[in-house]
Amino acid sequence: MRGTVVHDPSGAVTGGLPLDRDPQLALVAAVLAWGPAPVGVRAADRAQIGLQLTGHARCVAADVRHRYEALPADSELHPLTMAVLREAVNRLSTGPATTVARVQDRARLIGALYRALDRLDTHTTATAHTGHLNRS
Numbered sequence: 001m002r003g004t005v006v007h008d009p010s011g012a013v014t015g016g017l018p019l020d021r022d023p024q025l026a027l028v029a030a031v032l033a034w035g036p037a038p039v040g041v042r043a044a045d046r047a048q049i050g051l052q053l054t055g056h057a058r059c060v061a062a063d064v065r066h067r068y069e070a071l072p073a074d075s076e077l078h079p080l081t082m083a084v085l086r087e088a089v090n091r092l093s094t095g096p097a098t099t100v101a102r103v104q105d106r107a108r109l110i111g112a113l114y115r116a117l118d119r120l121d122t123h124t125t126a127t128a129h130t131g132h133l134n135r136s
Helices: 021-032 043-069 078-092 100-135
Strands: none
Touching: 021 043, 021 100, 043 078, 043 100, 078 100
16 A cells, blocks of 8 residues: 655645545554664654654644534533644644654654544534434
């Protein structure tokens, strides 16, 4: 399987693209399995993986933000989702992920963003289903 890594910090190109979740989560799992001093992972590989994870984290964060903005004002998901988005901004503003610790930080961030996205999806589906039942 082939894929394309897009470095698009502003989101101008990737804004409407579907996320390729499974391969990214496999990469996240592999990076987190490295431990603090992985053997055989060259600096250039870490830098490339860091770029890929950073780009994907930005895409997932944009998707989370878009769904967050569509929540009703009184949604119980507002505080937690905003906390995850703030943390994403903080972590993504630290510069390139080239060290093992920073690459693993990006991997953990992707996990947190996908958990937030899943909560938003579950909430949206439940709300739509409940709304449909209430109109009947």
